[in-house]
Amino acid sequence: MRLFISRGELLRRRAAALTEATRRGCDGLVLFGPTPIFYLTGFAFIATERPIALTVTAAETVLFVPRLEEEHAAEYAAADRVVAYPEYPADRHPMLRLAELLTAMGAARMRLAVDGDGYPGIMGYRGPRLSEVLPGASVSLARDLIEDMMMVKSEEELALIRESCRWGHLAHQLLADYTAPGEIESEVSQRASADATKAMVRALGPTYRPLSWTAPGARAGFRGQVGKASAIAHAMTNNLRIQRGDVLVTGAAAAVGGYTSELERTMIVAPISAEQRRFFNLMVGAQDAAFDAIRPGRPCSEVDRAVRAFFERYDLMPYWRHHVGHALGVGIHEAPFLDIGDATEMRPGMVFSVEPGIYVHGFAGFRHSDTIVVTERGFEMLTYYPRDLASLVIDR
Amino acid sequence: MRLFISRGELLRRRAAALTEATRRGCDGLVLFGPTPIFYLTGFAFIATERPIALTVTAAETVLFVPRLEEEHAAEYAAADRVVAYPEYPADRHPMLRLAELLTAMGAARMRLAVDGDGYPGIMGYRGPRLSEVLPGASVSLARDLIEDMMMVKSEEELALIRESCRWGHLAHQLLADYTAPGEIESEVSQRASADATKAMVRALGPTYRPLSWTAPGARAGFRGQVGKASAIAHAMTNNLRIQRGDVLVTGAAAAVGGYTSELERTMIVAPISAEQRRFFNLMVGAQDAAFDAIRPGRPCSEVDRAVRAFFERYDLMPYWRHHVGHALGVGIHEAPFLDIGDATEMRPGMVFSVEPGIYVHGFAGFRHSDTIVVTERGFEMLTYYPRDLASLVIDR
Numbered sequence: 001m002r003l004f005i006s007r008g009e010l011l012r013r014r015a016a017a018l019t020e021a022t023r024r025g026c027d028g029l030v031l032f033g034p035t036p037i038f039y040l041t042g043f044a045f046i047a048t049e050r051p052i053a054l055t056v057t058a059a060e061t062v063l064f065v066p067r068l069e070e071e072h073a074a075e076y077a078a079a080d081r082v083v084a085y086p087e088y089p090a091d092r093h094p095m096l097r098l099a100e101l102l103t104a105m106g107a108a109r110m111r112l113a114v115d116g117d118g119y120p121g122i123m124g125y126r127g128p129r130l131s132e133v134l135p136g137a138s139v140s141l142a143r144d145l146i147e148d149m150m151m152v153k154s155e156e157e158l159a160l161i162r163e164s165c166r167w168g169h170l171a172h173q174l175l176a177d178y179t180a181p182g183e184i185e186s187e188v189s190q191r192a193s194a195d196a197t198k199a200m201v202r203a204l205g206p207t208y209r210p211l212s213w214t215a216p217g218a219r220a221g222f223r224g225q226v227g228k229a230s231a232i233a234h235a236m237t238n239n240l241r242i243q244r245g246d247v248l249v250t251g252a253a254a255a256v257g258g259y260t261s262e263l264e265r266t267m268i269v270a271p272i273s274a275e276q277r278r279f280f281n282l283m284v285g286a287q288d289a290a291f292d293a294i295r296p297g298r299p300c301s302e303v304d305r306a307v308r309a310f311f312e313r314y315d316l317m318p319y320w321r322h323h324v325g326h327a328l329g330v331g332i333h334e335a336p337f338l339d340i341g342d343a344t345e346m347r348p349g350m351v352f353s354v355e356p357g358i359y360v361h362g363f364a365g366f367r368h369s370d371t372i373v374v375t376e377r378g379f380e381m382l383t384y385y386p387r388d389l390a391s392l393v394i395d396r
Numbered sequence: 397m398r399l400f401i402s403r404g405e406l407l408r409r410r411a412a413a414l415t416e417a418t419r420r421g422c423d424g425l426v427l428f429g430p431t432p433i434f435y436l437t438g439f440a441f442i443a444t445e446r447p448i449a450l451t452v453t454a455a456e457t458v459l460f461v462p463r464l465e466e467e468h469a470a471e472y473a474a475a476d477r478v479v480a481y482p483e484y485p486a487d488r489h490p491m492l493r494l495a496e497l498l499t500a501m502g503a504a505r506m507r508l509a510v511d512g513d514g515y516p517g518i519m520g521y522r523g524p525r526l527s528e529v530l531p532g533a534s535v536s537l538a539r540d541l542i543e544d545m546m547m548v549k550s551e552e553e554l555a556l557i558r559e560s561c562r563w564g565h566l567a568h569q570l571l572a573d574y575t576a577p578g579e580i581e582s583e584v585s586q587r588a589s590a591d592a593t594k595a596m597v598r599a600l601g602p603t604y605r606p607l608s609w610t611a612p613g614a615r616a617g618f619r620g621q622v623g624k625a626s627a628i629a630h631a632m633t634n635n636l637r638i639q640r641g642d643v644l645v646t647g648a649a650a651a652v653g654g655y656t657s658e659l660e661r662t663m664i665v666a667p668i669s670a671e672q673r674r675f676f677n678l679m680v681g682a683q684d685a686a687f688d689a690i691r692p693g694r695p696c697s698e699v700d701r702a703v704r705a706f707f708e709r710y711d712l713m714p715y716w717r718h719h720v721g722h723a724l725g726v727g728i729h730e731a732p733f734l735d736i737g738d739a740t741e742m743r744p745g746m747v748f749s750v751e752p753g754i755y756v757h758g759f760a761g762f763r764h765s766d767t768i769v770v771t772e773r774g775f776e777m778l779t780y781y782p783r784d785l786a787s788l789v790i791d792r
Contacts (some may be wrong), residue, residue: 033517049616049722049728068629068717071757075676087719089737120516121429121539124722124731143517186612187592194586201580201635209634214610216582216617216633223609233464234442237612238605239597323483326445326520333444335520341485361467 001207003163004257005042010078013149014040018056020145027110028057029131029145030102035330036146037063037381043077044211044258045069050088051119051127053098054079057107064098068081088125095119099133108134113142147335150327152349157329158373158382160259161351163204165371165382167254168263170218171196172385175252179394181244181269186237189221196220200254200338212255225249230266230365233321244269247276247364248394249357259329262353263383264369270395279319279358280389283366286356287311287387290338291322294372294379296348301387303338303346307356319360324351350374351382397603399559400653401438403554406474408544409708410436414452416529423506424453425541426498426526428515431726432542433459439473439541440607441465441548441652446484447515447523449494450475453631460494484521491515495529504530509538543731546723548745553725554769554778556655557747559600561767563650563780564659567592567616568781571648575790577640577665582633585617592616596650608651616648626662626761629717629753640665643672643760644790645753655725659779660765666791675715675754676785679762682706682781686720686734690750690768690775696738704736715756721749724767745780746770 017040019025020170021029031037034047040054043065050066063079070084085097095118102108103158118129131139153161174192197217201208206358210216224235227246242248247269266283268276286307293306304324311317324338330353336344338352357368371382413436417425427433427450430443435460436450446462459475460723466480481493491514498504512757513535514525527535528791549557570588593613597604606612620631623642641664648659662679682703700720707713710787719735732740734748751765767778782788 012444044632046632048630049733051732066718068755072628072630087735087737089733089735090719091737095735121512123727123729124543124733126540126731143506144522147520156625184594184597186597187590188589190586190593194590195584197582197586197635198580206634209632211632213619213632216585216635221612232468234444234468236440236442236605236607238602239593241611277790322462323486331519333519335445335522337445337485337520339483339485341487341489343481359464 002038003160003204003208004211007078008224009154010040010042014056014061016149017146017371018058020149021113021142024113024142025111026113026140028055028107028112030055030112031146033115038116038258039150039330041077041079043073045072046213047122049123049125049226051094051098051125053119055102055105057105060105062101064101066094091245093127095127095130095133103136105136109136111138111140113145113171114139115143117141129351139160150329150334151336152347153329153351153373155260156350159327159330160257161261162382163256164254164259164261165217165263165384167196167200168197168220168252168261169383169385171218171254172250172252172263172265175220175250176267176394179242179248179267180396181242183242184239184243185222185226186239193221199282201233209257210255211258215255218254220250220252222248222250225365228362230358231361231363233359233365242269245271245273247366249365249367251278260332261371261382262328262332262369263371263385264355264367265385265392266366266368267392267394268389270393272389272393276364277389279360279364279366282316283356283358283368284387286358287354287368290354290356291379294346294374296374298346298347300336300342300344300346301340304340308340316358319358321357321359324356327352346374346391348374348376399556399600399604400607403474403548406436408453410457412545413542415453416545417509417538420509420538421507422509424451424503424508426451426510427510427542429511432511434654435542435726437473437475439469441468442609443518445519445521447490447494447521448669449515451501451503453501456501457500458497460497461640462490489521489523491526491529498530503533503642505532507534507536509541510535511539511542513537518667523729537772544551544766546725546730547732548743549725549747550745553655556573556653557725557767558778559659560655560657561649561659563596563614564616564648564657565779565781567614567650568646568648568659568661571616571646572663572790575638575644575663576792577638579638580635581618581622581638582635589615591619597637605653606651606718611651614644614650615721618644618646621645623759624758624760627755627759629755629761638665641667641669643762645761645763656728657668657767657778658724658728658765659767659781660751660763661781661788662762662764662792663788664785666789668789672760673785675756675760675762678710678712679752679764680783682754683750683764686750687775690742690770692742692744692770692772694742696732696734696740696742697736699734700736712754715754717753717755720752723748731737742770743770744770
């Protein structure tokens with residue numbers, strides 16, 4: 001069992017990226033973002049104040065890293081060469097060293113497609129633009145180049161996302177098993193995450209690599225959406241104590257070879273009020289409206305439009321807070337978006353979260369999120385957790 | 397007990413930022429980064445594809461958020477007004493709406509100090525620069541403005557960082573208690589993190605707000621630096637099984653009101669080899685050399701220089717991988733850096749990690765990290781975990 005992207009696929013991606021750069025009139029790519037670098041090399045790393053840059057030309061692919069990542073990159077990255085610089089800021093700025101490397105690679109006068117004109121300002125980093133240190137090159141912003149490639153997932157990617165769904169499911173089931181009145185949200189969450197990760201690590205064995213900085217395995221939790229705070233779509237945890245009658249909005253996922261998935265559910269701690277039941281069922285109806293609108297060849301906007309029509313029909317617009325969903329895979333959010341403003345055509349292999357939410361301020365929030373893949377004929381659910389209220393009531 | 401920054405301090409920061417912007421010839425600030433926005437408003441949020449911007453002028457401070465953050469921001473952010481836009485991308489790009497807001501605020505022709513000319517490309521976001529949507533304004537990049545303010549910590553900030561150290565200490569002590577041959581790294585880590593968070597939440601009570609997206613409390617772990625992989629300074633977890641004779645490099649912290657600290661230790665599972673003992677003691681010696689060089693009024697570079705001299709003296713340069721440390725507080729890494737290339741003067745109130753490491757590829761890595769604050773006379777250790785080998789051996 002291989003739970004990471006094969007070298008063959010990484011090399012195909014690299015070739016495709018270069019072909020697209022060429023089509024756009026460029027001779028090569030210089031990428032600074034951790035996500036595009038991971039996508040083309042398989043190298044997952046902690047992005048810090050120390051720049052990392054991937055250069056792809058027809059002649060070679062070179063990963064430029066700080067000294068502390070040299071052996072790590074050499075072990076994991078599909079690149080022809082890893083070139084290390086000492087440190088940031090050090091006695092010579094890494095961007096000047098990158099310019100030297102690019103010059104030695106014959107790229108000093110190339111037309112370069114880049115995901116940013118220099119390294120972004122992460123963790124206190126400051127530095128010149130690439131176009132400043134390499135004035136003879138022509139630098140053209142093409143953040144969309146890799147993002148567009150990432151939109152349609154391959155079979156290998158789908159396999160990792162499916163694996164992520166499996167263990168996110170377990171974490172969520174344990175979360176539901178452990179949730180009870182009187183429990184503190186973080187404790188339930190940490191217990192479920194630990195037990196699911198324990199099972200996952202034992203089930204998958206040493207072939208399993210999370211390739212994630214933040215997650216050693218599976219996780220599930222509430223992130224603060226407990227009781228009235230469930231109405232805050234992006235709450236932060238306050239370690240609230242769960243009470244009878246609370247609405248809980250959950251989230252679960254697992255890191256598998258650098259890929260993720262998204263499973264969210266609205267659970268209600270008994271007794272359930274009529275008003276809670278009504279909003280819960282409307283939320284499920286909104287999600288059904290979204291599912292009904294997913295079809296290859298249609299624009300992403302139509303899914304959001306269908307859900308907004310549902311909201312209008314049931315007088316829910318005062319409770320509307322966000323679009324229906326987003327692509328995901330390497331990132332927890334990726335483009336395109338299931339949003340009235342996104343005309344991108346849904347294509348087979350695109351993976352989306354589908355998660356319209358109803359948020360009644362001062363009362364409760366209601367949101368399920370499922371991960372789906374668009375298929376030739378419609379879509380397939382990758383998450384498979386029950387969505388009905390009877391399955392999601394906590395009654396103990 | 398208040399475990400978050402007071403409104404009074406937030407308002408003082410805002411006034412100081414505006415004063416500095418004025419000194420630089422600007423009429424106001426527009427900030428897009430989550431860290432500077434948190435620093436000036438106390439509002440911690442999940443940065444997504446949806447832009448968030450803080451505008452500060454002499455007349456008012458306005459936080460521009462997506463609809464899904466409106467109530468959340470209204471509850472937490474120290475701002476005169478919260479203005480919400482529907483969604484990204486939606487039918488009208490948020491940057492165009494921000495331009496309308498700035499125009500209504502009278503800022504359309506102002507000289508604006510910004511931390512970026514537009515919203516950074518997070519999670520698939522694409523959009524125009526601020527200077528494109530507000531062509532009458534003069535936009536001047538001043539990322540250093542807030543970063544420089546953040547360098548010297550106030551008493552309130554130090555109190556939160558001290559609190560973070562306390563619970564990071566507990567998490568690390570539990571990690572040491574639970575570490576044993578045969579255990580899987582993530583399991584030890586999750587157990588220690590859960591138990592420490594449980595104690596922390598109960599000890600601090602409902603006044604405690606992590607104000608962190610990723611951490612509900614305290615945590616400790618290995619992040620993959622287990623056995624031979626301890627030589628990879630920024631490894632990622634592979635859920636290795638801990639074995640006798642393994643060198644382990646740990647990390648522990650706790651989120652307190654949006655602030656953090658850093659405690660890292662090298663632990664060795666008995667039996668300890670002579671070579672391990674030698675490198676361990678050299679690493680402690682290198683950290684002592686760093687401590688000896690920390691004094692207000694000196695440049696940061698001198699600390700790194702002192703450690704490099706120590707490395708040279710003991711023929712350790714083949715095992716050198718990174719500078720001595722970095723500032724921290726809101727960010728896990730902040731500027732300035734204890735690095736030969738950073739001439740910033742150490743001033744009382746600056747908080748640094750001190751963490752020179754020795755990495756012997758194929759054998760083991762050795763690193764302690766302590767959090768210190770520069771004082772009028774020298775420095776004070778904020779972490780207080782034992783550093784000697786006898787205290788850090790795992791023998792069970």
